[in-house]
Amino acid sequence: MMDQVPTSVLSDDLCHLGEGPTYDLTTDTAWWFDIREERLFEAQLGRGSIRVHALGRMASALGRIDAERQLIVAEDGLYIRKIADGAMTLLCPLEADNPATRSNDARVHPSGTFWIGTMGRQAEAGAGAIYAFHRGKISTLFPGISIPNSICFSPDGATGYFADTARAVLYAVPLNPATGLPRGEPEVLLRHTGIGGLDGSVCDADGKIWNACWGAGCINVYSPQGERLRSLSVPAKQASCPAFVGPDLSRLVVTSAWQDMDAAARAGDAQAGCTFLLEVSARGRAEPDVKLA
DSSP: OOBOOOEEEEEOSOOSBEEEEEEETTTTEEEEEETTTTEEEEEETTTTEEEEEEOSSOEEEEEEOSSSEEEEEETTEEEEEETTTOOEEEEEESSTTOTTEEEEEEEEOTTSOEEEEEEETTOOTTOEEEEEEETTEEEEEEEEESSEEEEEEOTTSSEEEEEEGGGTEEEEEEEETTTTEESSOOEEEEEOOSSSEEEEEEEOTTSOEEEEEETTTEEEEEOTTSOEEEEEEOSSSBEEEEEEESTTSOEEEEEEBOTTOOHHHHHTOTTTTOEEEEEOOOOOOOOOOOOOO
């Protein structure tokens, strides 16, 4: 059964590959990316205003550093971006010597450690990895990933989640809550079956995992034990990633994409690439700031 919740279009600027939504509670601002078109969206929800920033490179995620700065995850490294003028300065390279890969899914752990996924530009098998940016240094956590997605963390920071969409598996891994680094091996939490694939995820305040199901036009909600609790309809088949937004973090922003759709497919999925707001009455969580050192 698919739940229908009140849904509106936050942005009808169709994203080739919408991804990486996040929300700054202090400014009531949602941010997300169009990876393929090298764009960053800034939506001030209370004002109803949206700005689009050209980045000059493919980027996929960001973490808030402080009121003035963001850490941008891009195809060739991590950049500090000044919010006021958009100026970007390279902090450290990441796979900059490998033109076959780019960044993908990423999220900040409650400790301030940033988990970052990379993948082949053509989704080549095993070409990507998941890294941790911790105390100013990047280390490899999980190599040989084809399409890294669903990076998110339990509210207490003791469990991390990630998926390899190509394998249709969502993993859970025990973490040191103080550092966001693994203290054990990943274990299979669930195997996705049926239509679509595991894309981006976010955890709510109760530890439930809200996952965008690419190709199925929905958000699936799972318990920490991997049981599917409900499915929420999204008006675009290629839903890509959710994030909690609003002053009480009760709503969900969901990105989508028209990537790899021919003219007929796009005609049959007119809102592919839109960014949506779902009234889900969730108990969301604010995203933590990333720590540079």
